[in-house]
Amino acid sequence: MVTLERDKKGGADREEGEGKGNTDGEEGVKECPECGSKGLIRDYGKAEIFCANCGLVIMENIVDLGPEWRAFDSEQMSRRTRVGAPMTYRIHDKGLSTIVNWGSPGQGQYKLKKLQQRTHIANTTERSFIFALSEIDRMACALRLPVNIREAASMLYRRAMKKRLIRGRSIEGITTALLYIACRQYGVPRTLEEVREISRVGQKEISRAYRFLLRELDLKVSPASPVDFVPRFCSLLNLSGDIRSKAIEIIKKATEAELTNGRGPIGIAAAAIYIAAILSGEHRTQKEVSDATGVTEVTIRNRYKELSEQLEIDVLL
């Protein structure tokens, strides 16, 4: 009954706008066109290159960026799936699909019914697993995350399933938290707010699942560095590479001076960018920085006062 048919027509109907489709020659790519970082990760297994800093996928042969739809059951999944990738953790049976034949109507039916009863539990967990994978894909898509991170999140979900951690919890909460964790592990952190916006559950549930999974899967996630947020925030604010490196420099000095202890990394990043922009004559208002980073103007002010005073940076308007 579950016949997974692979539809080989890639995602030709789906061309990303926003002018980010950089399809120049692969050999020429030395740095990220988005943030200028040299930290490009070439994943030849997936035939793609992405920026470790901002997560921008620069080169990708797998055209399909994942489904924009939601599969509620196996049937929908099979009808709508158009993923032609090699074996992957993102496909619920690792791509090795089983085809069940209906056989001759006479005696076959009874056996099949029996089989279906026996495997009923397996089918429901499988169905929710498929749903989880499509959720991970949907959210990763919305956040423009590279395939590696989706893979990582999917693998974590497998581990959670093996440990029977899913039962009795919302799949949305678990998948959102796992994606959040995967981003952190890959040094491309998203803010909790960004993740919440594209999730179907609230912040409270995400946090609960996050703590739960860290504990139960024995994962270690080091606190995010403010530096990790700088490239993305800078590009949101249309700031040049000069400012990006200047902001990172400020953050490094601040870290050495232990000004960052106990402070939220996002606030530090926001303040450093604010200062760097002013120093470079590309002024951004506190409001603009606040909107891009999600921290309030008050916090930006507090951090930027601390940084400029302690590091003796003269910020003259």
Next chain:
DNA sequence: AAGACGAAAGTGGTTGA
């Protein structure tokens, strides 16, 4: 009028008894 400033009260998460 817009931006920057800072005081004061409120909120949600962490910690330690």
Next chain:
DNA sequence: TCAACAACTTTCGTCTT
């Protein structure tokens, strides 16, 4: 489980450009 606590937010009046 509860209370104390620090970081951050909200709100709002004032000053500066």
